[in-house]
Every structure is written in structure tokens, then in C-alpha cells.
Amino acid sequence: MILVGQMDSPFLRRVAVTMNFYGIPFERQSLSVFADQKALGAINPLGKVPALVLDDDEVLFDSQMILDYLDETAGPDISLTPPAGEDRRKVLRIATVALGVAEKVVALNMETRYRAGGTTDPRLVRRFEGQVGSGLQWLQAEAPEQNQDPWFLGPEMTQADVTAACALTHSVEKRPELFPPETYPALAALRERAEVLEIFKSSPFEEG
Template sequence: MRLIGSLTSPYVRKVRIVLAEKKLDYELILDDPWGPATQLAAHNPLGKVPCLILDENVSLFDSRVIVEYLDTLSPVGRLIPPPGRERVTVKHWEAVADGIMDAAAAAFLELHRRPEGVRSPDLAARQDTKITAALAYMDALLGEQPYCMGVNLCLADIAVGAALAYLDLRTPDLGWRDQHANLARLAEKLDARPSFMSTRPPAA
């Protein structure tokens, strides 16, 4: 398998953490979706990372699709429960975490990638409101549990950990740990795992 992605994308990192937890071999192909030499168009019509190439004619894209596929490849460390209420809850956690990534990425692009004369601080502030609400929601939902779904690591934790690390990368002054002790405790535990350590993004 070949994974097209970037080192700073939280969606790519989520996939890479799953690959590490599942002990699956792959080749990482670095690509800048914003650059003129991007290879993505040949494999993903949406031009987004991550993109997992299975063979010359088959590729998967969107991190949620990719991680679901990867979890079926090995019984080692199953990360997604069988169909049912528990599975829906895990995917619910992932959706909220991905929403934080979406909002943080949108705010970053608005303030740092758009030409200075057309940037909208109001649009970026709206994304910050989403992030603040989602953090409070997840912190309350996590409570005193060791992990999102209780005592075992699952996809929910990986998605949340990737989202929180992306906030540290793009909004280091946010100070989310000060108001969300439950999430801070979870992040500290996840950051110590080899799968998180080996996929840590470079400093902004």
C-alpha cells in the first residue's frame, strides 16, 4: 500500500496512527496538495489528502473511509466495533474530532493562505467558535474515563488525539488544556504511545 499525504495534515496523521497500531506496512509518499507538482489528481479527483493507493486502478480517499478499510486488514488491535450502538458511538466521536480538524484547517487557510486583502477574520472567528464548542462537548463526554469508549483504545481516541495535536500545531496560543482537563489527560496518555510519537508533525 502507498499513502499519499503530508506531514502536517491531521487526517493523514489519523490514518498513519491506525496503520501503526494495526502494524501494517506501507509507503508514505509526501505530496503538497497546494503545489503545482501534486500527484493527487491522478488518484483522487477531489485533490485531497490522504489517499491510499491499493493498486494501479484502485485508490481510497477520505480518512474515514481509509481507516475503516484498514481496520479490516488485520485482527490485531481492532479499533472499530462491529455494527451496532457502540460502533455508531465511535464514529460519532470521530465525526466531532474531524469537525475540529475541519474548523482549524479552515481558519488557518483563511488567515495564512488567502491573499491578505481578502482575508476574513470574522470567518476565522466563526471556526474558532466551533472548535470551542466541540472541545467542551468532548471533554464532558469523556469525563473520567481512561479512553473515549471506556478502558480500551479505539478509533475515537486516535481521531481525538490527532485533532488535539493539530490545534497545538496551528493554534498554539489557544490554551485548550487549561479548560479541558479530561482531554488534556487523554492527550498526554496518547502522546506517549509509539504510534503517536512516530507520526508527530514537524513544528509549524
């Protein structure tokens, strides 16, 4: 299998970490959404990452579609996302908010770092920053406190933890001022616990 994209994408990185967790080997094709638009467009018509090229050349788009395939391949006994019920809904709820935080950090960077001088819309900047802050506050309230179980749903890691950790590291690397650890101590601790694991260290954040 070939995982297409760069490791500064939290969406791609959560797929890579999940594949590491399941022991599914993969190659990387490090294409940039900016510098490699033509090559990327030949793989994904939207020119987005991640994409996963399967061994039979079928291509999967979007991290959630890819994770659904990986969960099915791994089987319900070790799947990071519960197959049904309240736990499944909680994992997906946390992952959705974490992905939303990552999406707004990306949007904020696009608005403040890639626009021509003087064309940044301060209203959009305030809105994106507010959405990041609201998402982080919600995740902080859901995160385990000190002396509790280490992960969102208890002693075992789930996709909620993988996605949140990837999104938080992306925030730290791209907009550290929005994620002061003293404001979000439970989230900061969860991120640190995750990033020392081999499944994360094997696919580290890398600036594209």
C-alpha cells in the first residue's frame, strides 16, 4: 500500500499512526498539496491528502474513508473504533471535534500566511481562532484528568486518542500560541503520552 501526502497533515498522520498500530506495512509518496498539484490530482481528483493506494491499485480518499477500510481489515477485536453503540459514538464525536480543530488551524494558516499582503480578513481570523479555542475547551473537558485512565475512553487507546494527538501536535507545530499547555493541561498530557509511543514515533510530524 502507498500512503500519499506529507506528515505535516494531521489527517494523513492519523492514518499512518493507525496503520502502525494495526501492523499494516505501507510506503509513503510524499506529495505536497501546493507543489505537486498535478501529480496529486492524478491520484485524488480533489487534489487533497491523504490518499491510500491499495495493492490492487484501488484508491481511497479522505482519512475517514481510509480508516473505515483499515478498521475492517484489522477486524473488530483490535479496531481502534468500536463497531457499534455508545462507545463508537463517543470515539467519533471526539475525533470529529479534533479534526475540526485541525481544519480551522489549516484555514487560519491559509488566511494569515498565504494571502497577499494586506488582504487578510480579520473577521475570519477571529472566527477561526474562536473555533479552535472552543474545540480545545470541549476536548479539555472530555480528556482524562490526572490519576485517571490515560485515554479518553479508559485504559485502552482508541481512534479518539490517535486523532486528538495528531491534531494537537499539528496545532503545537503550526500555531503554538493557540494551545498553551497550562490552559489545556489534560490535553497536553494526553498528547505527550501518545507521542512517546512507537506507533507515533515511527510516523513523526514533519514540516512539509
